[in-house]
Amino acid sequence: xxxxxxxxxxxxxxxxYILTLQPFSRSSSRLSRPSKVTIKCHLKDSSASGAxxxxxxxxxxxxxxxxxLEGPATEFTxxxxxxxxxxxxxxxxxxxxxxQHGTVVDFPCHQYNMIDKVPGTTLDLVExxxxxxxxxxxxxxxxxxxxxxxxxxxxxxxxHPQNVTLTLSGKIVIVDFGQSTIEKKIPKExxxxxxxxxxxxxxxxxxxxxxxxxxxxxxxxxxxxxGGDANWASVNKPQENLTRVTPDQGGExxx
Numbered sequence: 001x002x003x004x005x006x007x008x009x010x011x012x013x014x015x016x017y018i019l020t021l022q023p024f025s026r027s028s029s030r031l032s033r034p035s036k037v038t039i040k041c042h043l044k045d046s047s048a049s050g051a052x053x054x055x056x057x058x059x060x061x062x063x064x065x066x067x068x069l070e071g072p073a074t075e076f077t078x079x080x081x082x083x084x085x086x087x088x089x090x091x092x093x094x095x096x097x098x099x100q101h102g103t104v105v106d107f108p109c110h111q112y113n114m115i116d117k118v119p120g121t122t123l124d125l126v127e128x129x130x131x132x133x134x135x136x137x138x139x140x141x142x143x144x145x146x147x148x149x150x151x152x153x154x155x156x157x158x159x160h161p162q163n164v165t166l167t168l169s170g171k172i173v174i175v176d177f178g179q180s181t182i183e184k185k186i187p188k189e190x191x192x193x194x195x196x197x198x199x200x201x202x203x204x205x206x207x208x209x210x211x212x213x214x215x216x217x218x219x220x221x222x223x224x225x226x227g228g229d230a231n232w233a234s235v236n237k238p239q240e241n242l243t244r245v246t247p248d249q250g251g252e253x254x255x
Contacts, residue, residue, distance in 0.1 A: 075178030082177035086152035094144040094174055118173050123161035123209075134209050135219060137166060142220070144172040146193040146232075153183045159200070161207055189247035192232045193224050198243045217242040 086095050096118055123141075128134045141164060148154050156163075156177060163176035201216040210216030221242060227234040236246045 078180050079177045081182065082152075082154045082180045085182060086148055086154055086177075089152040091144075091147040091152035094148055094172060095177075096173060096175060118165050118167060118175075120165045120167035120171075120173065123164045123166060124207075126161075126166055131211070136170075137172075138204070138209055139223065140170065140172045142193045142197055142224075143228075144174060146191075146196065148174065149183065149196065150186055150191045153185060155181050155183055155196075157181065161209075189233050192227070192235045192245070192247070194220060194235055194245045198245060214242065 158179035165173040202213040205213045205216050
């Protein structure tokens, strides 16, 4: 996953670009041996303060932030604020990290600087057949998303497989915060993944990561109901209702 930001230039209207990438060498902070990938992309409309483009090849997932394009501000502004807020918290390990130096990427007449390269594959392209493989990946994803909420104070509303990168080491990196909201600090008794994820079981079952919604819910309750292995708050399941979550100290969240 390559995250790019442009150098300052005059505002312009939306236009087509030819993107040429060169791999980034983490060890030397310099360009590695040239192996160029050229992609023609069309930046989508966003806001008066910028635009975002995401596009893929067989070997690269590239995300471009263009602060110079004109158009409405929603997704660009949301994502910028979310990255800044999460970056100040312990949840920053779950988002792309910045570099002081990166690959220079040439557009016609413009230059872009790569701020992170995440070696891995988005979940929509991951081939996991065994339930144990899927559960291991989902456990990492659910806890990453929960740390972003409880530590970074950001709720992601469009968490889909194409927005999640599984790195070569098995780490989860989430790369899309355009549809997100900033939350107030959440009390410790509500810091359990189930408060968000009972609502997402159906969608992720449709994506194929659970056999069905009920099985996904049961697995999540077994994993995090007592608090799990990451010191999450323990929660209750009133009357065996898999979609009702209550903290031990009162209050509840219903699907």
